[in-house]
Structures are given as structure tokens and as C-alpha cells.
């Protein structure tokens with residue numbers, strides 16, 4: 375019982391993405407990170423919304439969750455990554471690659487979440503917004519740039535996507551200080567001319583169902599195996615900016631539904 379007075383956790387060194395690995399009873403369990411002056415705790419597969427005043431308080435919370443039975447759920451059973459680096463890439467989501475900084479670091483990386491992220495980003499492009507960070511979920515503030523005037527700030531996807539089948543983004547004025555509402559349609563038409571039906575990027579992005587299914591299967595297998603670095607690399611194909619993002623999102627939705635149906639038919643669990 376002498377152990378009781380000692381800290382249950384070990385806080386690792388800051389990783390390059392700003393997260394600190396937290397080891398509980400010798401097992402890598404989660405990470406803590408600072409964002410906008412507060413500290414947050416994360417265990418892969420669990421969303422912890424509380425904010426903390428310092429990294430130790432956040433790490434203590436991971437211990438508390440661990441004691442209540444929370445375990446990182448991303449790595450496959452028996453395939454727990456052995457190194458801090460692997461654990462870091464397991465994070466709460468897919469981390470940015472060197473070439474692209476805006477993957478989805480704060481979402482639990484499941485295929486349905488990725489599909490939502492891709493659809494949200496395609497719609498943002500149509501609405502004249504450019505994401506400045508990965509899709510955080512519909513009801514989390516999302517940092518983005520207004521392509522009509524250059525303003526940057528945070529918007530909620532749940533407001534921009536409209537609701538109850540009404541696709542009208544709110545508010546109509548976009549944000550304080552934007553161009554007059556009467557000039558917005560013309561400006562959006564100009565921006566629409568940038569979009570393409572086929573990808574023209576050096577790193578190809580699938581816009582048809584068959585190649586999309588291949589990418590989804592690769593991401594699905596990597597997520598299932600807890601191979602987060604592979605998942606991140608394969609996810610580039612669907613998450614990187616692309617002039618054909620609308621076609622890509624449509625192909626992704628079709629491929630995802632088709633895959634889910636096929637897996638249901640053979641009685642497998644949908645990942």
C-alpha cells in the first residue's frame with residue numbers, strides 16, 4: 375500500500391503535435407494537450423469534454439477514467455502498439471501528415487466519422503469556406519476562413535449545413551463584416567468555377583466508387599489493426615483538399631453504403 379501515495383501516471387515528453395502521452399500503471403492509456411489556454415485529456419475511443427487548468431490535473435483525470443474501466447479502444451486486441459510514437463498516432467483521431475495539416479485529430483477515427491468529415495469539407499468548399507483545421511464534429515467550433523472576404527474565425531458545422539432538410543447556412547450574413555448578402559451569390563459562382571468533376575492533383579483522389587472502395591477497405595483494415603499511421607496515409611486520399619471534393623464525397627458515400635451493405639450480408643460487424 376506504499377504505492378498509494380505515488381502518482382499512478384507518468385507524463386511523457388511533449389510530442390511534435392503538442393500531445394503528451396500519459397502512462398497509467400505502466401500502460402500507455404491516453405494523452406493530454408493544451409488548446410486555447412485550457413488542458414484536455416483524451417483516451418482513444420473516448421471523448422472527454424472537461425477542461426483542466428494544468429497538465430497534471432488532465433492526467434489525473436485519465437487515471438480516474440482508467441479506474442472506471444476506460445481503455446484505449448483503437449488498437450486491436452493483442453495488437454497494442456509498443457512504443458510511444460505508435461500510441462501518439464493512435465491519439466483520438468487521425469493526425470496530420472507532413473503534406474497536409476488538416477486531417478481529423480479530435481474525432482474518433484471510424485469510417486462513418488471520416489465520411490461525415492469528407493462531406494462537411496466538400497460542402498464547405500461549395501459555401502465558400504476553407505477549413506483551417508480538421509473537422510471537429512458538427513457541434514464543435516471549427517476554425518475556417520471566409521473565401522468571400524478573407525475573415526478567419528470559428529463556425530459550427532451544425533449551423534452551416536442547415537437543418538431539417540433545409541440546406542440554408544445560418545446566419546445568412548455569414549459573419550460580422552462580410553461582404554453584403556446581395557453580392558454573395560456572384561462571388562460564390564466565381565469560386566464554383568474552380569471546382570472540377572475529376573481530380574487533377576499530383577496525389578490522386580478517388581472520385582468513382584470502385585477506386586473509392588479500395589481506399590475504404592485499406593483505411594478500414596488499418597483502423598481494425600490499430601495501424602494508425604497507415605490509416606492516416608490512406609486517409610489522405612479522401613481528406614486532402616481537392617478541386618473535385620464534391621464528386622469525391624458523393625463517391626465516398628456510395629462506396630461506404632455499398633461496403634456496409636456487403637458486410638451486413640455476410641454477417642460481419644461493420645467497422
Ligand SMILES: [Zn+2]
Pocket residue numbers: 520521522523524525548549551552553
Ligand atoms: Zn466573409
Ligand SMILES: [Zn+2]
Pocket residue numbers: 573574575577578579615616617618
Ligand atoms: Zn485531387
